[in-house]
Amino acid sequence: MEWIHIIGVGGIAMSAIAQYFLEAGAKVTGSDLNSNQLIEQLQKRGAEITIGHHQDNISADIKKVIYSDAIPEDNVELVTAKRYNLERLGRSQALKLITKDKDVISATGTHGKTTTSAMIAQVLEVGKQDVSFIIGGILNNFDSNFKINQGDYFVLEGDEYGRSFLKYQSELGVLTNIEFDHPDIYQDLDDLLAAYKEYVTNLGSYLVTNQQVIEQLKLDTLDLEIEVETVGINQPEATFNAVEIEERELTSYFDLEYQGERIDRFELEGLGDYNIKHALEAIAIGNYCGLSFAKMKESLSKWRGVKRRFEVLYEAEDKIVITDYAHHPSEVDVVTANLERIKTDKKKVVIFQPHQYIRTNRLFDDYTYVLDKEIDQCIVSKIYKVREEVSETELDRLGLKLSQIISSDEIHYYNKLGEIKAWLEEYNQKEQAIYLFLGAGDIDDFAREWVASF
Template sequence: MRGVATDIGPIHFVGIGGIGMSGIAEVMKNLGYTVQGSDVAEGYVVQGLRDKGIAVTIGHAAANVAEAAVVVTSTAITRSNPEVEAALERRIPVVRRAEMLAELMRLKSTVAVAGTHGKTTTTSMVAALLDAGGIDPTVINGGIINSYGSNARLGASDWMVVEADESDGSFLRLDGTIAVVTNIDPEHLDHYGSFDAVKDAFVEFVENVPFYGAALLCLDHPEVQNVLPRVRDRRVVTYGFSAQADIRGVDVTPVPGGNRFACVVRERDGSARTIEGIELPMPGRHNVQNALAAIGVALELGIPDATIQQGFSAFGGVKRRFTKVGEVADATIIDDYGHHPVEIRAVLAAAREGARGRVIAVVQPHRYSRLGNLMEDFQTAFNDADRVLVTPVYAAGEAPVEGVDAQALVDGLKRRGHRSAATVTDADALADELAATIQPDDMIVCLGAGDITKWAAGLATAIGERR
């Protein structure tokens, strides 16, 4: 690796079990660096890193950075962390995750995928199409790519595909050769202060593209469309279902386990051609939209139409993106990371499209601040669910906020006309409730960015034991 010498000494990741941190750690390990880290708890990501030869300590302590040459932190790590304090005291460089990712990106041409929702799936699809095209990219993603069994991979080519996280503004350090913006919604307002500041950040992200690169923007999303007149001197390619899009999805047909669709490609000379019969093994119209972004990237890199078709047909999906995790009493259990109202609507629409029976949503609100700021949006996001069961808020380190809790969400759902919404106190209570009420062909969709995934993983067994 040019730039940072591999013999600088141990690179210590604080919070290495985070999905964004682990990918960078894994790639740097594969590049020949000495990598170590710490996290507050065990988990499948931590175990996966250990399996790759990375030493991980559970718990944060000053002693963990005694031999470190560099300390890398995520947005979740504060300056009061004992490892960060010790590093600063010893004058060990402390860098943010995005700064380290930017160093990796400097060495390659990069596809950077940003947006409030859909980043992880879109990044995975781009990687799949580049793989199919023989490009062999380095990939750093925000979710486990099923075909890799990991969220990261070191490739042999000069191309890199990364998920660009906008949550703390640090994605502005990531200068992509090709930038993708899937959508722009009010999110992370605790950092930005206003939605206008969020929109300004995405404009800057697009303008960071070099003159020889391209920005792919989703024309279906009004706030992304509003970016267009603000971008100067950069080549823009639009995608979506809009008749005005350069990469346009048409003839979307749900099929078992996914969608079939066609793509109309408008060339620079104004002519158009159609890529027919694309089979995407993921349900939901929103995933077709994500696929259109990946098609746009693939075409920029000269990947043939037939290879694009092959790449999608072999796409293995992403962990926790509409992932089937169990069956019980002829009902299906789905685990999904969706935790924003827009994501929840899209996931439940996909569930409604594919369900033979009722759709039962089990939602774990993630952060009091998000639930409070978007309460009205949450209260109208569950219309495609026949039943809604709301768990306690997953705090993610935040203090409780009076009047912002599971009951407030349930009350709001009922005021807005939902016929069946209730709270559940814990995983056992959820299993009790479902064991008594599920019916054949029900689809139980567990939603959230916290530990609801553990509830989902054990739910089939827990229900079975109670029936």
């Protein structure tokens, strides 16, 4: 039996890789700094996981050591694996190994890659394509971020962090949008654009994108050796175009035009043009893979979203609780605009946790007035620190400064989640409200714990 050890096994992508090797019959061990639900699920399936990184976790009998992008070179387990001369694979190298006999479909972009790749998996699954996937979010339709099948297609979320999406071959690709992000990896926007352009030129046969990305990358689609199709909203020049958009409560409806011809009216759980655009991207991939529009209409009507993507955690007469992964300024702006457009007599409350000091500092001006909407109460928590050495004092300084520019209205700033809980309990006694929790850190765990206390 092959022995696989995974450092950082509790991450969303790494846990999926662990599931793959468990299903393949390997012995799987792993480690992480903290336990979570993903780790608990892996342990139930037979993985042996240690909390904390220790050199004793590494044995000379291990066949492969796979490590997360968050693991530094001086990690004690990685150093020990090097001393034993064990085979060591980063996340993207592991994905390359896992998908070597498949046609990879990857969705990438600054925003929306999780939702798009998840919709692609949903469309192909309902279309009986026997799809496999590893995606950076839990798909509510599958209650998993992983599935392995015997079919030809393997859907991956093409992560630009660490230039991971360039380290394996994608046959079909979706490029949703491009904005500057990950300042700890990319020097500037030009550096990021160069990586995305390399992604496009490495694709095997097909690209789905939009006219804005084509212009950003200065692509001459006639010079590319792949087929390129575009999506758009009220853009008749796009290959796949959505028109006659209507929203009712938390559901969107749109008419699909394909190459200028009206096809049918589609229903999609979720609000906002961006969700419709991601549905169009999934439709484009499905069409290329031979699915009928009728079958894709059926699959999207059954779509139930991805955890932490405008996910409704609780709904009752007195309150609704929603959580979303948004943390980049553009994401925060779009998601809070969705909250703003909901017609309700309830108050609207946003609790935002900025993510990563270096991102918040580098993109600081882009946060100006992103919460300046018809929202009744806004709370900012302390910045969630990731892979960076920064003092608590500096986190507070920048977080407080951020709270002063994100809206023209009064903003509450708290540096402890316990203080936010106390505020929520008091407010909840007085008002009926929709609570929207935003951020990629532990604010989601906090929201779920609060809901569990009702």
